[in-house]
Amino acid sequence: MPIDQEIADLVRVIQQARRAVVFTGAGISTESGIPDFRSPGGIWTRMAPIDFSDFLASEEARRETWRRRFAMEETFRKAGPNRGHRAVAELVRRGKVAAVITQNIDGLHQASGVGEDRVIELHGNSTYAHCLDCKTRYELDALRAAFERDESAPLCDECGGFVKTATISFGQAMPVAAMRRAEIETRAADLFIVAGSSLVVYPAAGFPELAKRNGASLVIINREPTGLDSIADLLLNRAIGEILGGAVGVD
Numbered sequence: 001m002p003i004d005q006e007i008a009d010l011v012r013v014i015q016q017a018r019r020a021v022v023f024t025g026a027g028i029s030t031e032s033g034i035p036d037f038r039s040p041g042g043i044w045t046r047m048a049p050i051d052f053s054d055f056l057a058s059e060e061a062r063r064e065t066w067r068r069r070f071a072m073e074e075t076f077r078k079a080g081p082n083r084g085h086r087a088v089a090e091l092v093r094r095g096k097v098a099a100v101i102t103q104n105i106d107g108l109h110q111a112s113g114v115g116e117d118r119v120i121e122l123h124g125n126s127t128y129a130h131c132l133d134c135k136t137r138y139e140l141d142a143l144r145a146a147f148e149r150d151e152s153a154p155l156c157d158e159c160g161g162f163v164k165t166a167t168i169s170f171g172q173a174m175p176v177a178a179m180r181r182a183e184i185e186t187r188a189a190d191l192f193i194v195a196g197s198s199l200v201v202y203p204a205a206g207f208p209e210l211a212k213r214n215g216a217s218l219v220i221i222n223r224e225p226t227g228l229d230s231i232a233d234l235l236l237n238r239a240i241g242e243i244l245g246g247a248v249g250v251d
């Protein structure tokens with residue numbers, strides 16, 4: 001189908017919606033140059049992810065976790081919001097989208113102007129760190145400077161607990177508050193737009209299913225097939241910036 005037709009279809013679905021939710025995965029951020037860790041050839045297919053229990057149990061695992069994070073820093077620092085992020089932010093600004101649920105940890109929705117209170121991060125955020133015990137926040141620049149002096153994994157100044165990026169690691173429980181908010185927003189939505197997720201990671205992939213069961217329209221924008229293509233009302237195998245930017249009128 002020609003892209004103009006697909007954009008027109010998406011415009012119509014968005015116009016008909018009163019309260020939409022956008023759900024984003026790695027695919028929206030790869031358009032900003034952030035690699036998809038889980039994709040074939042991605043970091044986690046070459047390097048085993050470090051399980052949360054190992055992080056807790058081993059100083060060497062903590063060190064390795066921090067080495068990997070700082071090695072990624074240039075990539076994260078260079079990456080800014082792209083056309084897809086800007087289109088999502090515009091839909092929030094217009095009051096069409098009530099919440100953005102994301103599997104991404106890069107903070108690019110906030111960087112594109114979506115208020116912190118509208119972004120629900122299912123896998124946390126990698127752009128800052130916090131103490132696992134008392135939740136005191138730490139900025140990465142300061143942690144990096146200290147780490148590069150002696151490669152000891154950072155400890156909390158307040159309580160001595162382990163400091164870790166504010167992400168949800170493999171083996172770590174899903175964040176209860178974020179999951180609850182995501183469910184409430186999903187149930188309240190009459191349109192659920194998936195952008196750049198293959199919808200294979202549960203429990204996250206349960207949200208579009210819940211939306212659909214609840215009577216919402218389901219739009220899936222993803223280059224590759226997803227686990228839920230068969231229940232989508234509108235399936236768009238396109239780059240997100242191109243199709244969503246076109247539909248919203250954002251460059």
Ligand SMILES: [Zn+2]
Nearest residue numbers: 131134156159
């Ligand atoms: Zn602490």
